[in-house]
Amino acid sequence: MKYKDYYEILGVPKDATADVIKKAYRKLAHKYHPDVSKDPNGEEKFKDASEAYKTLKDPEARAAYDKLGSHRPGEDFQPPPDWGQQFGGGGGNFSFDDIDLSDLFAGLGGRGGGFRAGGQRGANxxxxxxxxxxxxxxxxxxxxxxxxxxxxxxxxxxxxxxxxxxxxxxxxxxxxxxxxxxxxxxxxxxxxxxxxxxxxxxxxxxxxxxPHPLYRVTGHDLYLDLPLAPWEAALGASVEVPTLGGSVRLKVPAGTNTGQKLRLGKRGLPKRREGEGDLFAIVQIVVPPAPTDREKALFKDLAQASTFNPRASFPTGDGT
Amino acid sequence: MKTEPADAQWLHEHAEVSFEELAELSGLSPELLRELVDYGALVPVNVRSEKWTFATERVVAVRTVSRLHQDFDLDANALSVALNLVERIHGLEAQLQQLQSQFPVMRIKR
CATH class of the missing domain: 2.60.260.20 (Urease metallochaperone UreE, N-terminal domain)
Known part of the structure; x- marks a missing residue:
């Protein structure tokens, strides 16, 4: 059994009064309680504080703990030989090897807390x-x-x-x-x-x-990013889209823009009683990351020929 | 050791638990639970009935405040406030998650 220094965990001296112990515990609870704290390691720390408090707040359990003597935290130790008779209630031939320190006091005095076995030693x-x-x-x-x-x-x-x-x-x-x-x-x-x-x-x-590499889940609906080449988005295309039930062909209408959602009905997750959610493909227009010379030339031609102004809604540069 | 799979029960808005079941599941005393109802923090599905029932989707929030009761010594008044806030947080977290899932993520392989 590994020793834990309950006083050190709560940050109080060994002769601390019940009131000091209670205050120290509450302070830690406010900081680390998993229902309150955002600290990812809060739960572990709160468990320690709560374990320490459950034992120290109860005079009988605290006396039993004090009788264990002082050890280094984490040190393997055995309670003194007469400890079992004095506090355990059961026989003396009891193995302390496979138990946790907190388990020793679970049967003693303290009520409340997670374990509802308090104060009922041997009772039926x-x-x-x-x-x-x-x-x-x-x-x-x-x-x-x-x-x-x-x-x-x-x-x-x-x-x-x-x-x-x-x-x-x-x-x-x-x-x-x-x-x-x-x-x-x-x-x-x-x-x-x-x-x-x-x-x-x-x-x-x-x-x-x-998290899934392809789908994001909202309720029973699935969202999938659908990358399209600029010409696919402009001219329309028929593209293959992976769904949980296998690939399906999706018709992308001509003139599709980034952010537009294309709905594939009933291709989402099944619902509890009946029916299914939908799959939404969210369009993302993606340009070739390393265009060839030919691609560049074609884009230049397009730039020359096109009168399209994607920023028509912006105010003009000269402030008029 | 049993290997037969255990069946899980849904906790959602359509299934209901009785007042006594909720007390047992949450670990709160019937007196405290009644006070939560009195304060309006916990509304039974059938307010007018003699035998109150509650939506099972509330079980988890009530258990949360039950822990707060144990670990912080909160009284019924404080628990009512906490229950309201806990359920609002649950709702906001669900909404946030929904919105995040609709937000496109740029993933370009090179």
Missing amino acids: FPIPGQDYEVTAPITVEDAYGGTELDLNLSVPEYDEHGRMHRVPLVFKARIPKGVTDGERLRLPGKGGKGVNGGANGNLYLTIAMQ
């Missing part, structure tokens, strides 16, 4: 399992056809002494076709295991659509 009443929230990255192709996700979680589980162990939880979740970005799904009973007949927790999945 039902404790509901914990809920988990997980982001599920899926590809646009997954959303198109539906998928099965392999979920790999490391979750806390309680033993008969009310102590917590981390166990791997691996299962498949069926993601129906038609999910969209940011959508939420609930998997009932797939959260933490309940103890003493308590109901299992829930698992919440937030769908995070992975």
Whole structure:
């Protein structure tokens, strides 16, 4: 088991009063709480602060923590031999190797917080399992056809002494076709295991659509940049466009401009009940990056022959 | 270890949960939840009914404020404000994402 210095995490001295500890925790919570902070590493930091606070705010848990003695943060250590009898409630022959420091105090005093097992050492009443929230990255192709996700979680589980162990939880979740970005799904009973007949927790999945090299997703609609050569845009063309269901031919009308959207009906993502979104091809006019001499000559001819002024809407240069 | 895939339930505007279910799913006490309704932050689908139900799309926001309640000791009044703001942020993020996806990206291979 690795040692964590809860006082150092909260930035308070070892003899800090409960009030000082509370203030230090709140300050960190304002800074790092994942629902409030934009710090990408905020969640990790908040977890540490919250773990430290949960233990230190409770006199019984704080006393138990203090009895562990001082160690360097991250140092591997074993609690003193009599620690288990004094605070663990269970027998003395208990392995501390596969558990996290916070797990030691999960069964002690503190209520509230994420773990609802507090203060019930050895008691036989039902404790509901914990809920988990997980982001599920899926590809646009997954959303198109539906998928099965392999979920790999490391979750806390309680033993008969009310102590917590981390166990791997691996299962498949069926993601129906038609999910969209940011959508939420609930998997009932797939959260933490309940103890003493308590109901299992829930698992919440937030769908995070992975960026796709071609398509951008809005709801069930797909947006695709459609590069066109200037002559294709001016004269019209029939171009091949990739869709999730295979390539289709798209007729580009003559006189198409950059930014114009060409709609391919029902070529987007399937919807929940029925129907599909659309695919929009957004025109981008692209010039040859390295034109040949011949191409240059033809463009010059065009420049000479054309009376087209693309900036007709600008005020004239002489200020009149 | 089970290998049978678990089925997921949608959380969207058409499905509903009861008052008791929402309390259980969010971890908020029924008293606090009732206060959120009293303050107008949480509006049941059927306000006039004896048995309130709520759109499941609100479950996640209510869970968020439930965490704020636990981690910041917020009272019902503060939670009502937070719930409003959290749902507005969710809405704005979705809108922003939609607009961004329509914005053409220049990608020219050379």
